[in-house]
Amino acid sequence: MIPSSPFLCVITDEAYCPVTLAEEALKGGAAMIQLRHKTASGKELFTWAVAIRKLCREYQALFIINDRVDIALASEADGVHLGQDDLPAAAARKLLGKTRIIGVSASSLEEAVQAEKDGADYIGFGHIYPTVSKLKEHAPLGPENLQKTVESISLPVVAIGGITIENAPFLISRGAAGVAVISAVSRAEEPSKTASELLSALKKSLP
Amino acid sequence: MKHKKLQQTPLPRICLISSGEADTGNGILLLDQLNLLPADIPCIVQIREKHLNTKDLLTLALKARKISLPEGSLLLCNERADVALAAGLDGIHLPETAVPPDKLRAFAPLLIFGCSIHSPEAFLVAEQSGADYLLFGPVFDTPSKRQYGAPQGLKKLGELCRASSLPIYALGGVTPENAARCMDEGAYGTAGLSVFRDTSRMAETLEQFYTILNP
Numbered sequence: 001m002i003p004s005s006p007f008l009c010v011i012t013d014e015a016y017c018p019v020t021l022a023e024e025a026l027k028g029g030a031a032m033i034q035l036r037h038k039t040a041s042g043k044e045l046f047t048w049a050v051a052i053r054k055l056c057r058e059y060q061a062l063f064i065i066n067d068r069v070d071i072a073l074a075s076e077a078d079g080v081h082l083g084q085d086d087l088p089a090a091a092a093r094k095l096l097g098k099t100r101i102i103g104v105s106a107s108s109l110e111e112a113v114q115a116e117k118d119g120a121d122y123i124g125f126g127h128i129y130p131t132v133s134k135l136k137e138h139a140p141l142g143p144e145n146l147q148k149t150v151e152s153i154s155l156p157v158v159a160i161g162g163i164t165i166e167n168a169p170f171l172i173s174r175g176a177a178g179v180a181v182i183s184a185v186s187r188a189e190e191p192s193k194t195a196s197e198l199l200s201a202l203k204k205s206l207p
Numbered sequence: 208m209k210h211k212k213l214q215q216t217p218l219p220r221i222c223l224i225s226s227g228e229a230d231t232g233n234g235i236l237l238l239d240q241l242n243l244l245p246a247d248i249p250c251i252v253q254i255r256e257k258h259l260n261t262k263d264l265l266t267l268a269l270k271a272r273k274i275s276l277p278e279g280s281l282l283l284c285n286e287r288a289d290v291a292l293a294a295g296l297d298g299i300h301l302p303e304t305a306v307p308p309d310k311l312r313a314f315a316p317l318l319i320f321g322c323s324i325h326s327p328e329a330f331l332v333a334e335q336s337g338a339d340y341l342l343f344g345p346v347f348d349t350p351s352k353r354q355y356g357a358p359q360g361l362k363k364l365g366e367l368c369r370a371s372s373l374p375i376y377a378l379g380g381v382t383p384e385n386a387a388r389c390m391d392e393g394a395y396g397t398a399g400l401s402v403f404r405d406t407s408r409m410a411e412t413l414e415q416f417y418t419i420l421n422p
Contacts, residue, residue: 041302041304041305042286042301042302042304042306043304043305043306043307044303044304045306046306046310067261068288069289070287070288070289070306070311071306073288073311073313073314074288074306074310074311074313074314084262085260085261085262085263086261086262087261087262087265087289088262088265089288091265092289092293093292095289095314097291123231123387138244145249152390158268187285
């Protein structure tokens, strides 16, 4: 199941080795690793997935793969994270069964509601703040939209996009179950230390 | 061991690969081609639209699946076992850079797995990991593959066919004019993209191939 709140999800950055990055993130206390690499071959993804899955078991963290349900099944990952252009959650659920985790990216309340109907286990909601990690088509959603979504659906909502140590606690206080980061950890001087600091900040925000 | 499906019906001798031009998943050319397949000519049809995102690929695969194909035909998509399962396709075709079949069989036991091979190393991997058929090329010169260097040639095709018990399809510049030479080297069948792109001539081209490939 989804890690207990508040948790840190670290998404791999295409500019760095996903396995090294995952290990750093796990050392820092990340409870969820998402392997995301849009340009890698299936074989590369599978090789990374097997290695990261093993690390995640050691650290008792969850391992999910972006988009590729096939690679998730082949590598026995804990689940997948699906964007709006990936397999629909309902189709993925049929392939993955009940116990594997399906996260769905939503950039509006409507998409979040739909994902809940389709059988998602959590929502990745964003981007909340401006971010350098991905080219974005829409304006940042901001903490108000995050809160509105949290209050409108019963699934855990993970905040993504422009998350920093400074703003993360505020998002948890607005109801986010966790935060997902790419660059905040991958581009840090010491990724494991930054991950650990992020996690401490999240925990401090709890009442 | 031979795939269950293939114990009952033999693999078609002709493999038609889609052109990669379906822009937003409507895949007009592919759907036209499927609708125009002569009823008495079974084909492997491989949906290969690498530029499509997963959602659009699934949409296209579902549309293609709805078209009734000649008896004995197989509808495959490129690489994605998840899409093949979600759309109810018959199998997948794996490029050399994909996960080998043995890693996929566990969750997709009913799919047929084809593997592209361009080297002896890839040949061994594909054979040992349980491919149902192999696709080898480019055998002849073809504009779409010129960027990868010289064609592999008939001699290599023959060596491969003699070394393997798997059905091997010759790909790359294969036409009704030179298809017999591939068969003479031991190929099981032939595969093509460009040769089937002119839908006004596709049925006739398939008839020609069929006569040559089915002795």
